[in-house]
Amino acid sequence: MKIKIGTRSSRLALWQAYHIQALLKTADVDSELVLIETKGDQILDRSLSKIGSKGVFTQELEDQLRAGTIDIAVHSAKDLQSSLPDDLSIIAFTERERVNDVLVSHDKSLSLTSGREFVVGTSSTRRVAMLKHFCPHIKTVDMRGNLQTRLRKMEEGQCDALLLAFAGVHRMEYDELIAEYLPTQDFTPAVGQGSVAVEAASTLSLEKLELIRRLTNHEPTEACLKAERAFLRRLEGGCSIPVFGLATLQGEELTLTGGIVSLDGSELLREQFSGPLAEAGAIGHDLAESILAKGGGEILRAVRQNL
Ligand SMILES: NCc1[nH]cc(CCC(=O)O)c1CC(=O)O
Numbered sequence: 094m095k096i097k098i099g100t101r102s103s104r105l106a107l108w109q110a111y112h113i114q115a116l117l118k119t120a121d122v123d124s125e126l127v128l129i130e131t132k133g134d135q136i137l138d139r140s141l142s143k144i145g146s147k148g149v150f151t152q153e154l155e156d157q158l159r160a161g162t163i164d165i166a167v168h169s170a171k172d173l174q175s176s177l178p179d180d181l182s183i184i185a186f187t188e189r190e191r192v193n194d195v196l197v198s199h200d201k202s203l204s205l206t207s208g209r210e211f212v213v214g215t216s217s218t219r220r221v222a223m224l225k226h227f228c229p230h231i232k233t234v235d236m237r238g239n240l241q242t243r244l245r246k247m248e249e250g251q252c253d254a255l256l257l258a259f260a261g262v263h264r265m266e267y268d269e270l271i272a273e274y275l276p277t278q279d280f281t282p283a284v285g286q287g288s289v290a291v292e293a294a295s296t297l298s299l300e301k302l303e304l305i306r307r308l309t310n311h312e313p314t315e316a317c318l319k320a321e322r323a324f325l326r327r328l329e330g331g332c333s334i335p336v337f338g339l340a341t342l343q344g345e346e347l348t349l350t351g352g353i354v355s356l357d358g359s360e361l362l363r364e365q366f367s368g369p370l371a372e373a374g375a376i377g378h379d380l381a382e383s384i385l386a387k388g389g390g391e392i393l394r395a396v397r398q399n400l
Pocket residue numbers: 169170171172256257258259260261262285286287288289332
């Protein structure tokens with residue numbers, strides 16, 4: 094048996110696919126990579142929020158899952174839509190990397206808390222809005238492209254630093270450029286940040302599904318992402334809205350922190366709910382209801398009108 098792994102061909106996507114391949118290999122399960130180009134890879138001149146980012150990095154992979162030309166598709170968990178079509182599902186979430194956002198620069202003395210003014214490149218609406226909220230002295234510039242492209246733009250002087258997920262920076266082995274780890278209490282990451290998701294179609298054989306799940310799924314991470322994704326689903330969000338969410342486990346108790354920030358940074362709503370791990374989905378849903386009741390709905394409407 095050979096598992097066909099569908100992946101985008103960016104360096105980060107390939108790292109993730111090789112990671113899944115290595116986990117399968119621990120039980121001598123053979124696999125091959127099938128490289129697939131998505132709309133998000135082709136359109137590089139427009140900001141992600143303007144492409145209509147629903148599934149922009151996932152659609153073509155999902156088409157091939159349905160066609161059966163690949164057994165599984167590998168994604169950054171963060172890039173997945175919060176709800177999938179009925180015939181597709183996430184069968185595994187890998188153990189999560191450190192979840193923090195990091196400030197990346199050749200100037201290691203840069204810090205967001207120093208009060209010093211400088212320019213940060215990012216293409217994430219969540220990061221832009223959080224910077225406006227927590228660090229109004231910081232200027233932001235929209236910066237798309239893969240990590241290598243962004244680093245080049247930074248070196249050309251388009252910005253002084255980049256704000257990125259630690260997970261991606263670490264996987265691309267740029268740890269030495271990390272100037273600062275941002276605290277998750279303020280800069281709460283995007284839902285799913287740091288985990289790799291394995292997606293399959295309902296037509297995948299039970300034998301393959303169970304084998305892949307056994308070798309790649311990390312149950313504590315899965316529980317946390319279940320809560321985070323239920324939260325995001327209730328807000329009907331994808332990765333392009335300024336919503337954040339992070340669940341952690343202490344034994345059997347799950348704690349979910351999540352919220353939303355307005356695009357101009359003026360309003361930030363954040364709440365924390367805890368409960369038994371078995372109720373992960375309900376915790377996420379209830380947290381979203383609470384955020385909506387406190388004004389999150391108005392923030393979301395304004396965000397949708399502006400994107
Ligand atoms: N939105 C792009 C994206 N999707 C996943 C990661 C990093 C890896 C991860 O969070 O799992 C990144 C880059 C970033 O946000 O800096």
